Amino acid sequence: MYAWGNEIERDIITETVNGLSIPTYESRPVNLPNTLQTSALLHPERVALVCGDTRITYEDFYRRVLTIATYLHDECNFQRGERIAIILKNTAEFCIMTYAALFAGLIVVPISTKLRPNEMAVLLNDAKVNGIVIDSDEQAQALSALLIIKARFFYQSSVMSNFGVEYQDFSPLPQLSTHDPAFIMYTSGTTGNPKGVVLSHFNAIHGAINYERCYGLTSADKTIIAVPIFHGTGLMAQLVTFVYLGGTIVLLETFNAHQMLELSEKEQITHTICVPTIYNLLMQVPNYSNYNLTYRVLGTGGAPISQKLFQNIKNWLPNAELLNTYGLTEATSPALMTPKEMARHKIGSIGIASPVIECRIIDIDEGGPVKTGQPGEILLKGALITSGYWNNETATRETIVDGWLHTGDVGWMDDDGFVYLCDRIKNMINRGGEKIYSIEVEDVISSHPEVLEVAAVGVADELYGEVVKAVVIPVHGNTLKAEDIISWASERLAKFKVPRFVEFRDSLPRNAAGKVVKSSLRE
Incomplete structure (x- = not known):
């Protein structure tokens, strides 16, 4: 140690x-x-x-x-x-x-x-x-x-x-x-x-x-x-x-x-x-x-x-x-x-x-x-x-x-x-019994050269209970498509961790501490 x-x-x-x-x-x-x-x-x-x-x-x-x-x-x-x-x-x-x-x-x-x-x-x-x-x-x-x-x-x-x-x-x-x-x-x-x-x-x-x-x-x-x-x-x-x-x-x-x-x-x-x-x-x-x-x-x-x-x-x-x-x-x-x-x-x-x-x-x-x-x-x-x-x-x-x-x-x-953070317990995504940590998904997507910020959340799905949704803030002036993010993630993550949905925004909702309010993204 x-x-x-x-x-x-x-x-x-x-x-x-x-x-x-x-x-x-x-x-x-x-x-x-x-x-x-x-x-x-x-x-x-x-x-x-x-x-x-x-x-x-x-x-x-x-x-x-x-x-x-x-x-x-x-x-x-x-x-x-x-x-x-x-x-x-x-x-x-x-x-x-x-x-x-x-x-x-x-x-x-x-x-x-x-x-x-x-x-x-x-x-x-x-x-x-x-x-x-x-x-x-x-x-x-x-x-x-x-x-x-x-x-x-x-x-x-x-x-x-x-x-x-x-x-x-x-x-x-x-x-x-x-x-x-x-x-x-x-x-x-x-x-x-x-x-x-x-x-x-x-x-x-x-x-x-x-x-x-x-x-x-x-x-x-x-x-x-x-x-x-x-x-x-x-x-x-x-x-x-x-x-x-x-x-x-x-x-x-x-x-x-x-x-x-x-x-x-x-x-x-x-x-x-x-x-x-x-x-x-x-x-x-x-x-x-x-x-x-x-x-x-x-x-x-x-x-x-x-x-x-x-x-x-x-x-x-x-x-x-x-x-x-x-x-x-x-x-x-x-x-x-x-x-x-x-x-x-x-x-x-x-x-x-x-x-x-x-x-x-x-x-x-x-x-x-x-x-x-x-x-x-x-x-x-x-x-x-x-x-x-x-x-x-x-x-x-x-x-x-x-x-x-x-x-x-x-x-x-x-x-x-040394400790590595995975997620808040309440933010873990459960896809058909598979636990997905949002930080792992976010790390992969944020490594894309045209991504400024990203937040991953779980959204309801009839078959799996939850699937991954990525909310992406592109680098200013860049134009990204959902398939660009999904393709990037597919090459670097197990299939069940790849976002089903991708949403693009200008900013992420944050509380006074500067942390992303993921509950509003899920809603």
Whole structure:
């Protein structure tokens, strides 16, 4: 089994947490406020946040956070453990309010700005939030009519003025335990109502240390957040990690490929982490290769990266490490990660267990262990795993068994411990008893030179129960026919895996995390 090495795995000890013996990092901050406090002390003049024309140093970031935290605690009378929702795009205000709430002892509930008011209200009511940070009075009025809880509204426009509060001698704020909840992160909810994943300061800090060590990040690095910051990747892998590091965070309010390239060049960005689709879109920008980019470490996640896309990125950015990473909300983002020295050798793998995670694969039907190379459900255990779902003991018991998180993802492990993702259990295609993993079909079709993206789903069939349908996004300007795709697949896949139907579209439906919503394709 491949190992991370002594330098990355230094000071790992075994601790008992919630009755479980798990590996942890012995040298770590107690809580997330400690990370900002330390970065402001060590790097006061370094730019922490860049958003449009706004540039905020760590010293200013820290003072603004303390001022607003004191306001929330003293003037608004928020109590430790109460919830505050933040419904903002990738802005400096999001970052300031997140850390101010954490300093005040509150639990932050990031809400997708892409949801409709009625969808937001479901989450706000479920979390029983006491405060809501929002960008407009119009949105506040729409939500007020749908809330069954009493919550105070705060407006984005008031954040940079510290809600009118002057800098002062700050009064004592609540002392936080490392295991206090820091966030309630709602799952994407492509089926049924989303569940609120409770993540502690302990979880988030271990995630940040994982990224620091396994990606080789330092305080000198600069990241650009192009994915939604209210999602786990933007929040945990970038905001929380870079505040812990004391690095610079550049915020792209909404994704724009041209703007991302321009900002990356201007700000000399060294790091980002995105879904594979974003890298594809960057390479669709005219003259994309003419930008003078300084990327050093690139992460990819949310979906396995194809060999074709991996090679295209390496041809474009030969000096950048490209590391596949696997996580889910319940595992605080970086559960499996790819060591740099193995990235080229294990293209298609989602990595090995990160230093404070254990991974096993079990039989989907029987629950027992599977042989090397045999697909099964991916289970995870360790310092990154949630303690459970907010106010939902039934879902917690079903998903976390004896400390093991049942991910709902199907994968297999090779002799070196590298895991390869096959599918979501609910997305597996059953054609007359033959199990078909959509990722295998997608990998083959995406290797076609005229295919930009593809999603494979199962659709109803009277004879076989289900057959394969491929939804294809052609490379811009190319004209493909269904028989081109079927012929390509027929030469590379067993007959029962070849798509019966092919549909061409301009784009694929995605949730806030950038993942394809396959249920809408099946419909």
